[in-house]
Amino acid sequence: MIKNKLMLMLCAVGITFFTATKVMASAEIHRIWGSDRYDTAIEISKSGWSDGSEYAIIANGENFPDALSAAPLAKKYNAPILLNSGKSIDSKVESELKRLNVKKVFIIGGTAVVPSSVEKRLSQINIEAIRLYGQDRYETAVKVAEQLGFNGELAIASGENFPDAMSMAPIAAQKGMPIILTSGENLPSSVAKYIKDKKINKTYVIGGNDVVSDNIFNTLPNAERLYGDSRYDTNIAVLKKFENELNFNNIYLSNGENFPDALAGSALAAKNSSAVILVSSYSGVSTGNFLSSRLTSFKTANILGGTGVVDDILVQIVLPMNTIISSDAAGDYIYQLEQSAGGKCRIYKTKLKGSDRIQISDELTQIVNFKIYKDNIYFTTSSNQLYKMNLDGGNKTYIADVYPDGFDISEDWIYYFTSDRHSISKIKIDGSGISKIADVYGYYPKVTDGWIYYNRIFDEAPSVPYKIKLDGTNDTPINNN
Structure with a gap:
């Protein structure tokens, strides 16, 4: 009873003990x-x-x-997906085919998208080419599906944009499931013909009714719609549906606003029984929550593409690798004190919407604690000093020597323990008016309602919560009386 009452009192006055939130400390980030x-x-x-x-x-x-629709085909034949442009085969692509010692290549699409000169060059270097194509993207998807065979399950996504199909691609590949494309209010004739002859046990429709209409959905056997409010929410809905079948030791992150890296990466993700997670400055709460809830499962996070498509700041936002020591907020930003695996402490600010992450303090500053007060960041360092700086990290100014574990600010006064922890003092936020309040041994001062609450230290005994008046009187233990 006494303990419960004490905890309630401490919560009521806002006293907190040091805690750190550690996330994804052991995972490795690998950029491909x-x-x-x-x-x-x-x-x-x-x-x-x-x-x-x-x-x-x-x-x-x-x-x-x-x-x-190529990922399931890639999985079936254990084949990478290479991209080509121009009127002939790219010399780098040719070199990679030779390194792989490829004997057979599937070309996806007609000669308007992959010219016949590619087939000619492949023949010259003794590689057999099989072209899979139709009159349009929908018939091409059917031709790829026919190459796969059919095991009773089918995925259908819009052929007008790439994200929904890409979200499903690695999973469909692992399950040997064709990906069929559609558009408009009705199934394309080539798709309707393909489906007609199939005994379909399950159809997964990827995306909301704005991309695959209810009119189409209602014609599909045993259909289940996987979707969200955005391409990123749909991506997470797909992952959640099949998460028990996926291996999250390795994850793959790709830009959700453009297709090439996700397309090539889908084959690799499928090979490793994983999935592609779409990210950008537009990916929101669903993506963040999904990643955060599974951070401890990840051993390697593979970033598909260079910093021009998935920049380092975005990676830090969606895959925080640091220990979060403490946080505060001001204006449109949340400020966080984070410690890296190497022990460096830095302050970052991130817009409340989850973008525009900016490093505020330099990496050599061993910051222990910080607070925001009147457009300034006040912080203590491991060298027992108190500083202030602007919210953008500029105009760093020394204030006083303090014990680094905790300080508080109230009505333009900073309350802190001196560097030997044997007295509590106050100083104006501009560095003037320093004065001792009392000779007490403790840490973590918290000012509220005319009292300083702190942890009192006794030799060879546990610390005890105390409170003392701002003028240094009435130094009193907090108990059940």
């Missing part, structure tokens, strides 16, 4: 990237198929529709 989308696809191929592959897939790197 090249100078452009074509080089990135090659680097993905090298990462996943270091020992080579008998098969490879070539798709157009400038337009997404024909290649959206």
Whole structure:
């Protein structure tokens, strides 16, 4: 009873003891990237198929529709997806095919997207080419599906944009499930014909009724819609549906606003029984919550693409690698004191909407604690000093020597323990008017309602919560009386 009452009193006056939130401390971040989308696809191929592959897939790197359904084919034949552009096969793509020792290539799409000169060059270097294509993107998806075979499950997504199909691609690949594309209010005739002859046990419709209409949904056997309010929410809805079948030791993050890296990465994710998580400055709460709830499962986070498509600040936001020591807020930003695995402490600010992460303090500053007061950041360091600086990190100014574990600010006064912890003092926020309040031994002062609450230290005994008047009188233990 006494303990419960004491805890309630401490909470009521806002006294907190040091706690740190540690996230993803043991995971490794690995960026797979090249100078452009074509080089990135090659680097993905090298990462996943270091020992080579008998098969490879070539798709157009400038337009997404024909290649959206390629991941299941890549999984079936253990093939990387390489991207090509121009009127002939890219020399780097050719070099990668030779490194892989490829014997057969599937070309996705007609000659308008992957020219016939590619087939000609493949023949010259003794690689057999099989072109899968139709009159449009929908029929091309059917041709790819026919190459796969059918096991009773089907995924349907819009062929007008890439994110929903990309969200499903690695999972469909692992399940041997064709990805069929649609648009408008009715199924394309080629798709309707393909479905007609199939015994479908389950259909997964990816996306809301604005991308795959209810009219289409209602014609599909045993249909289940996986969707959210945005492409990112839909991505997470898909992941949650199949999370028990996925291996989250390795995760793959790709830009959700463009398709190439996610397309090439979908084959690698499928190979490792994982999935592609779409991120950008527009990805929101669903993505953040999903990643945060599974951070301890991740051993490697693979970033698909260079910093131009998934920058380091975004990675730090969605995959925090630091220990969060404390936080405060001012204006449109939340400020966090974070400690890296190497022990460096820095203050960052991030917009409340979860973007525009900015480092405020330099990496050499060993910050222990901080508070925001009247457009300034006040902080203590491991060298027993109190400083202030602007909210943008500028105009750093020394104030006083203090014990670093805790200080408080009230009505333009800073209350703190001296560096030997044997007395509590106050000083004006401008550094003037320093004065001792009392000779007490403690830490973590908290000012409220005319009292300073703190932890009193006794030799060879546990610390005890105390309170003392602002003028240094009535030094009293907090108890049940």
